[in-house]
Amino acid sequence: MPELPEVETYVRYFRSLLKGRRIVRFVSHWPKQIEPDFATVERAVTGKWVARLHRRAKYIVADLAETRRGALSARSAASGAPTGAGHLLIHLRMSGRLEWSGLRPAASSHLRAALHLDDGHTLWFCDARKFGRIGFTRDYRATLCHLGAEPLDRGFTADRLSRLLRGRERRLKPLLLDQTLVAGLGNIYVDETLFQAGLHPLTRACDLKKAEVRALHRAIRAVLRKAVALGGTSFDWVYPGGEMKEHLRVYGRAGRPCTNCGTPIAALRVGQRGTHVCPRCQPL
């Protein structure tokens, strides 16, 4: 369940290791995960340099350059401008994981793909459920244009959120999970955000008062920032690091007392998703 904070943690960790490196070989053990197909991606990335590693929503984006010079130039490092050699995209979906170099991950770690680099190091892509995706695109902005607002960007203001909610009859939970509106939240951080904002997941978006929209906006940013600062939420065999698990208030705490009022946390299903709520702090 890597969501925005976990993906951001990976990007920060791997950025300095990958930047300026040349990809000498690309291997896939499960080609169905490669988009549009293995041969295309292999041809597109082999021999290219990594100019920049960044994140858009839950996607990891590696800007590629044709030359070492291109990878190190200020132009390709500048935010935005797509480099001539296109972009490698990685989405971890449910159970994707990245590991760095050292020994080849054990068979039990579900190794699915590898990016071998010119300095002898390797980026390993592991994924138990094989839902993760690795892709190549000429222009990542076009490929990811369906994604909505980046919640930690400066441009994501309470006004912007208010406009997104205006006239929406949808419940808050499915709405916040919709990546075309706000991009990066998943099941864990939506539940945590709604608790922090004191809002019930079944509340209709259009029913929010101004102050509630502001509270929701503040909660989205506070929860995500805290999770990023703590390196994300560790999740048994899926995501190793991260201290955020010790700070979750509702997710995975069904039946245990609310840290705020002592009422047992309730578990319900909203839009086929496991949902956690404090019935007292988040009244409907």
Added chain:
DNA sequence: TGAATTGTTATCGT
């Protein structure tokens, strides 16, 4: 053994 788990996309109904 089968229920639970996820983000994304396609499809159906209003």
Added chain:
DNA sequence: AACGATAACAATTC
């Protein structure tokens, strides 16, 4: 037409 709800899908773990 736009929106919302729902199902299907990828595959594995416990």
